[in-house]
Amino acid sequence: MGSQTISSPFPVIDLNDENMKADTEAWVAACRVARTAMEEHGCFVVKFDKVTESLCKSLVSAMEELFGLPMETKSQKTSDKLFHGYLGQVSWIPLYESLGIDDPLSMSACQKFANIMWPQQPNNRFCETVNEYAKLVGEIDHIAKRMVFESYGVDMERCKYMIESSEYLLRCQEYRPPKKDEIEMGLQPHTDLTIISVVHQLNNLNGLEIKASDGVWRGVDASPSSFVVMAGDAFKVWSNGRIRPCEHRVTMSHDVKTVRYSMGLFSFSANTLEIPPQLVDQEHPLRYKKTFHHHDYLRFFEESKIKDLDTRMQAYCGI
Ligand SMILES: O=C(O)CCC(=O)C(=O)O
Numbered sequence: 001m002g003s004q005t006i007s008s009p010f011p012v013i014d015l016n017d018e019n020m021k022a023d024t025e026a027w028v029a030a031c032r033v034a035r036t037a038m039e040e041h042g043c044f045v046v047k048f049d050k051v052t053e054s055l056c057k058s059l060v061s062a063m064e065e066l067f068g069l070p071m072e073t074k075s076q077k078t079s080d081k082l083f084h085g086y087l088g089q090v091s092w093i094p095l096y097e098s099l100g101i102d103d104p105l106s107m108s109a110c111q112k113f114a115n116i117m118w119p120q121q122p123n124n125r126f127c128e129t130v131n132e133y134a135k136l137v138g139e140i141d142h143i144a145k146r147m148v149f150e151s152y153g154v155d156m157e158r159c160k161y162m163i164e165s166s167e168y169l170l171r172c173q174e175y176r177p178p179k180k181d182e183i184e185m186g187l188q189p190h191t192d193l194t195i196i197s198v199v200h201q202l203n204n205l206n207g208l209e210i211k212a213s214d215g216v217w218r219g220v221d222a223s224p225s226s227f228v229v230m231a232g233d234a235f236k237v238w239s240n241g242r243i244r245p246c247e248h249r250v251t252m253s254h255d256v257k258t259v260r261y262s263m264g265l266f267s268f269s270a271n272t273l274e275i276p277p278q279l280v281d282q283e284h285p286l287r288y289k290k291t292f293h294h295h296d297y298l299r300f301f302e303e304s305k306i307k308d309l310d311t312r313m314q315a316y317c318g319i
């Protein structure tokens, strides 16, 4: 990736702040920051110390063990849902490899995944580490949704319903450093197909870049306690077009000599998405039909191959 990136922080919300409790001034202010950041950039950063450095270390070891498995084993993780299985050895993104763990907030689902990777004997340590991590990152997902709902004045019953009917996927990603004659692109520019994605640059290596509202690509600094909350395509539909899905990419600089790991907790809606009535008014007439089925949208994405986001949304469910 030749283009220059300028490092500049996106809004940061400190979830460790003692005052960050529902209905406090700090909470209301943070909800506003979360919503406006989603509308402007499609993302914000949260600080969240509950994921400790020691848990990160255990997870890095778990990822080394996972990606160190033979390709034949990793490719056993298949899925009929787009991007939920093994992805690797792709000619146009040679540095990238990923594996998706379905329903990682449930221990038995983590075990199901581990049994595919280690069929000979249960890998309890892997399951415990991944499950503990996913449950904590799930808290970030829930808080982020609550903040956005609250700032729009959408009732919490709807938020509860969205959270309860969300399906989660933990995507584990490994990027190897580029060879001298290889391009630095780790992952091409894209928006996620999710409601929201919570992305963590796990082993402290930068690489994630986000196109800010001014059109400039900006890096996001990695730290064990920093998570990037990104809006996906479905959040744009839910918000009746107000939220801007986050356009991002990964660049692996030639200066980097080690493998980079990142984790993404992706949420999808198991039910048809409903645009809340509070988000439809004269200024914002209804933009999408009540026909957004998430898995159907993934299939549509795969089959239609429409790259441009607005064209895709319009073709899928636009009015
Ligand atoms: O590796 C990263 O930081 C981001 C990964 C990503 O964008 C994705 O999995 O959709």
Ligand SMILES: [Fe+2]
Pocket: 190, 191, 192, 248
């Ligand atoms: Fe992404």
